[in-house]
Amino acid sequence: MAIIDSQVHSYAANTPKRPWHSVPNWPDHVTGDEMVAAMDTVGVDGAIFISAFSMYRYDASYAVEVQRAHPGRFALVKPVDPDNPAVADVIADWKKTPGAVGIRIMMTKEAGRDPNDPGLDRILRAAVRHDFPVNMLCWGNVDAGAALIDRHPDARFIIDHLAIMLAPNATRSAAAVGRSAEGAGPRQAPERGDQGQRCLHAVPRTLSFPGHLGPPRPRVRRLGFRPLPVGYRLDSRLRSRQPRTGGRGLPPNRPPERQ
Numbered sequence: 066m067a068i069i070d071s072q073v074h075s076y077a078a079n080t081p082k083r084p085w086h087s088v089p090n091w092p093d094h095v096t097g098d099e100m101v102a103a104m105d106t107v108g109v110d111g112a113i114f115i116s117a118f119s120m121y122r123y124d125a126s127y128a129v130e131v132q133r134a135h136p137g138r139f140a141l142v143k144p145v146d147p148d149n150p151a152v153a154d155v156i157a158d159w160k161k162t163p164g165a166v167g168i169r170i171m172m173t174k175e176a177g178r179d180p181n182d183p184g185l186d187r188i189l190r191a192a193v194r195h196d197f198p199v200n201m202l203c204w205g206n207v208d209a210g211a212a213l214i215d216r217h218p219d220a221r222f223i224i225d226h227l228a229i230m231l232a233p234n235a236t237r238s239a240a241a242v243g244r245s246a247e248g249a250g251p252r253q254a255p256e257r258g259d260q261g262q263r264c265l266h267a268v269p270r271t272l273s274f275p276g277h278l279g280p281p282r283p284r285v286r287r288l289g290f291r292p293l294p295v296g297y298r299l300d301s302r303l304r305s306r307q308p309r310t311g312g313r314g315l316p317p318n319r320p321p322e323r324q
Contacts, residue, residue: 074115178209
């Protein structure tokens, strides 16, 4: 059985050649080669590579470059811009890109998007037309995300990070593993509350989060989510796997099976 990581972010160092839009509290670089090496170490065969919005905004050229170098290991998701009146053409071009399997929109409160935004309507109509699922980041703004889903019943949505934001009391634990939220503040401010809004899928060691997350909202439960236990001992699971010298990779010319 192939093991597929449902969301990874790989990125080059912040240089004039490929400058970052913002500088989150992340490692200085996680290149495509480094990501593949890490995947091989823990036995991950392939991954959905979502172009890092924090660094590159709507430019997915680095993701395309990495996928071209490792075509059997990555499928690609690109953030798209609701303010671009030609966004439907962008999505049509993306459909032709080798490895492209989806697009992404940002529905956080910081993004300030109304579910009735005409740019979102253009994106979701194009997604249906081109048979793309839509990754949606709506943590801290679940009601708006649910309203957008209700507005577009024909679209397929993937809820990034299960729409979960960790409470501020998880900040220190998140900082301890050297990671922060997507779009979080600068490296020099590690104690800000939003630094605790971490990616649950990427925890490299044991973190235990008490029940402050509470039960899922009714509309989220309606979408098919169930409460998940927290405090997984991911470190022991990783240690129990034997390192591989190479992953099996994604099946050629098709996206990984949905999990």
